Amino acid sequence: MEEDSELLFAYSRRGDVESLSALVRRHAVWMQAFLRALLPTAADAEDAFQETWVRVVKSAGKYRGGKVKPYLAVIARSVAIDRLRRTGRVVSLDVDDEEGSSAAERIPDAAPSPRERLEAKATSEDVREAVRALPEGPRQVLLMRIEGELSFREIASELGVPLGTALTWMRVATLKLKKMLGD
Secondary structure (H helix, E strand, O other), X not given: OOOHHHHHHHHHHHOOHHHHHHHHHHHHHHHHHHHHHHOOOHHXXXXXXXXXXXXXXXXXXXXXXXXXXXXXXXXXXXXXXXXXXXXXXXXXXXXXXXXXXXXXXXXXXXXXXXXXXXXXXXXXXXXXXXXXXXXXXXXXXXXXXXXXXXXXXXXXXXXXOOHHHHHHHHHHHHHHHHHHHOO
């Protein structure tokens, strides 16, 4: 199986559409969950997903290597922020969407068993409340680190804060979640 960077290079250098399609398939689930956590509605997230890939296609020639998932996460976050700015909407990640689910509930599980689904359902309200209680900065760092797999340097750069602040916000998120969830 080809590496993500090889697929992106194959598309950017040779216009290999199959490579791009493979890349989209590999990254669709986490990217849609990431955008869904950042945007107020499923429709907004779907539009942002499409726009993210349009930007990837347009900027493919500028890709110089490195991990593809963080590269895609930065583009997706930028698209989400641009969409929020255009619409003038301010969105909190802890607000329920039109289906009544929070950001914590929209993060997909990797094929959970029925028992795991029951256990997750039993604790989902606790997790939702814990995520709601996180301040904006720590919540963003947590999502970017977990969903986007960004390094703390990349997170700090994207948020426009010092590295120490990003690290502190992650520590705050972790400690608060542990305390609230009783772990």
